[in-house]
Amino acid sequence: xxxxxQHPSWVICKSGTSVKIECRSLDFQATTxxxxxxxxxxxxxxxxxxxxxxxxxxxxxxxxxxxxxxHASLTLSTLTVTSAHPEDSSFYxxxxxxxxxxxxxxxxFGDGTRLSIL
Amino acid sequence: GQNIDQPTEMTATEGAIVQINCTxxxxxxxxxxxxxxxxxxxxxxxxxxxxxxxxxxxxxxSFLSRSKGYSYLLLKELQMKDSASYLxxxxxxxxxxxxxxxxxxxxxx
Numbered sequence: 288x289x290x291x292x293q294h295p296s297w298v299i300c301k302s303g304t305s306v307k308i309e310c311r312s313l314d315f316q317a318t319t320x321x322x323x324x325x326x327x328x329x330x331x332x333x334x335x336x337x338x339x340x341x342x343x344x345x346x347x348x349x350x351x352x353x354x355x356x357x358h359a360s361l362t363l364s365t366l367t368v369t370s371a372h373p374e375d376s377s378f379y380x381x382x383x384x385x386x387x388x389x390x391x392x393x394x395x396f397g398d399g400t401r402l403s404i405l
Numbered sequence: 406g407q408n409i410d411q412p413t414e415m416t417a418t419e420g421a422i423v424q425i426n427c428t429x430x431x432x433x434x435x436x437x438x439x440x441x442x443x444x445x446x447x448x449x450x451x452x453x454x455x456x457x458x459x460x461x462x463x464x465x466x467s468f469l470s471r472s473k474g475y476s477y478l479l480l481k482e483l484q485m486k487d488s489a490s491y492l493x494x495x496x497x498x499x500x501x502x503x504x505x506x507x508x509x510x511x512x513x514x
Contacts, residue, residue, distance in 0.1 A: 293447075321502075328509075329506070330492065330504055330505065330506040330507045331448070331492070331504050333502075333504075336501075378445070380447050380448075392438075392450050392453065394502065395450075396447040396448050396449070397447060398446065398447050399445075399446065399447045401445070
């Protein structure tokens, strides 16, 4: 089945640091990848939609200069949290849509990255 | 606006049956999905409904009524490992997934 690899799985760093999270589709091509954030006991919140070769589409309230997204190839998207602060601590999850457009499972999820800013 | 409602939390007994409901109001409809999410993990796909009726997959079944904007996930022969959050998501006319807040299911022995 389709596999999405997300790395790193856990990051602890100091306030002011920039953190890059990678999301790779291992056995399929993904023209579209999605970045979610999930705070404890809350649902998934879509941050942005990443399209290969073009600019990401950010959801309302998400700062595009703080959460930099790059989708340079059909198998890799990266999210960089710039100058991270404690309030950015959260569980970040990426998902990818298979280019073949399979209808009954629209998104394949990575395992998530737990980000803790001290 | 777009809205998906599901109960915040439910409790059931091991071996029993539980039904988790989901109602939705979205701009267009292109399928409804149920995902399971264990604490600290990413969601995993459970089921997909695009036509009215019941889809059965082992111990899990999902039902859809498009006219009522309603779905439910039915879990039979509950096991302790079924303790998780269950997320209902609807794909709208723009093929975007709209997520519910999730239902935390607690299984007691």
